[in-house]
Amino acid sequence: MFVTALHRGLEVLRCFTPDTPELGTSEIARMTGLPQPTVWRLCYTLSQSGYLIPGRNADRLRVGPGVLTLGHASITHAGVAEFAYPLMKVVAEKFEASVSLAEPDRHNMVIVQRAESPAILKLILHVGSQLEMVNSSLGWAYLAALPDAERTSLLTAIKQQLGKAWKVHATAVEEAIAHYNEHGFVFNLRHSHRDVNAIGVPVISPDGRRILALTCGGNSSYMTKERLAGPIAAALKELARQIAPALAGEHVARHRNVAF
Numbered sequence: 001m002f003v004t005a006l007h008r009g010l011e012v013l014r015c016f017t018p019d020t021p022e023l024g025t026s027e028i029a030r031m032t033g034l035p036q037p038t039v040w041r042l043c044y045t046l047s048q049s050g051y052l053i054p055g056r057n058a059d060r061l062r063v064g065p066g067v068l069t070l071g072h073a074s075i076t077h078a079g080v081a082e083f084a085y086p087l088m089k090v091v092a093e094k095f096e097a098s099v100s101l102a103e104p105d106r107h108n109m110v111i112v113q114r115a116e117s118p119a120i121l122k123l124i125l126h127v128g129s130q131l132e133m134v135n136s137s138l139g140w141a142y143l144a145a146l147p148d149a150e151r152t153s154l155l156t157a158i159k160q161q162l163g164k165a166w167k168v169h170a171t172a173v174e175e176a177i178a179h180y181n182e183h184g185f186v187f188n189l190r191h192s193h194r195d196v197n198a199i200g201v202p203v204i205s206p207d208g209r210r211i212l213a214l215t216c217g218g219n220s221s222y223m224t225k226e227r228l229a230g231p232i233a234a235a236l237k238e239l240a241r242q243i244a245p246a247l248a249g250e251h252v253a254r255h256r257n258v259a260f
Contacts, residue, residue: 005042008034012042013051013067017130022055022062080212081113081127083246084239088115088214091235097218099236100125101203101243102138107158109138109213117218134158134169137188137200141213143173144180145202151177185233190220197223199233203240205247212247214240 015023015031023031029039043061046052053064081101088099092115099116102109108130125131133139133154143151155173159166176186188198198217205211216236217223223232 008032008038009042009046012039012046013063016063016067022057022060024060080243080246084113084243085115087239087242088113091115091216091239092117095216095218095232095235097216097223097232098125099214099216099239100138101212101214102131102142103212104133104139104142105130107133107154107161109133109136109142111138112212131192132169134162134166134173136192137176137186137198137215137217138213140173140176140186140188141180141200141202141215142211144177144186145204145211145213183229183233184237187225187228188215188217189225195220197225197228199228199236201233201236201240203243203247205244207248210247212243214243 011032011034012028015028020027025036025039025043028034028043029036032039034042043052047061047064050064050066052061052067054060055062084101088101091097092099096117098114100111101113102111104110109132111125111127111129111131114125114127131138133143143154146154162169172191176188180186184201186200188196188200190197192198196217197220198215200213200215203212203214214236216232217228
């Protein structure tokens with residue numbers, strides 16, 4: 001049975017991101033579309049439970065240790081991320097690049113593991129960072145691997161959310177999916193960041209029921225289109241092949257731990 005109050009409380013917590021670390025209740029009400037009195041009650045309950053704490057100003061809130069504990073538990077027990085890291089590290093160091101593994105969360109991709117070569121341009125990305133699905137090689141790779149009906153449904157929802165802003169991404173998404181269908185990976189050439197080129201590939205569980213995505217990239221002056229399309233694309237596809245079996249084991253473990 002769907003619990004509306006719990007869903008609303010989680011929607012409040014989702015408002016707090018690296019870009020919006022502290023919020024007032026009026027801002028939360030605007031972001032969630034919930035009535036102000038409802039937001040007050042939810043924030044009070046979350047504060048009493050340790051999930052929200054006062055911000056630097058008395059009228060603002062930020063996430064508390066309760067949320068941090070849940071996030072740490074999620075990362076710590078993410079078996080695929082732990083399994084993937086040494087494999088990702090080899091690729092990152094071999095090509096002097098960054099390699100990220102991400103999974104979908106609504107209309108975003110959340111990085112669950114990341115490996116970097118010491119030599120690369122540093123970006124403000126880390127485990128837990130969210131990237132727009134329609135504006136990243138991770139998102140394009142995920143969308144490209146979805147069955148047609150699921151992809152159409154998801155893109156319809158994203159278009160409704162973005163409104164006129166969808167036009168900025170429409171062509172890039174279409175081209176990425178077409179490129180994946182022909183070559184097995186997607187290109188992102190300075191689309192998400194003016195100094196970064198990257199490619200992405202999906203990681204598909206053996207039963208096809210779960211899809212994550214990998215990306216590898218770096219400074220555009222070093223990570224040329226030719227270099228990405230050659231040995232790096234081959235290495236990233238092989239990395240996805242090595243990681244994919246671990247998704248099956250995690251899928252089984254997750255369902256065994258769910259009780260109703």
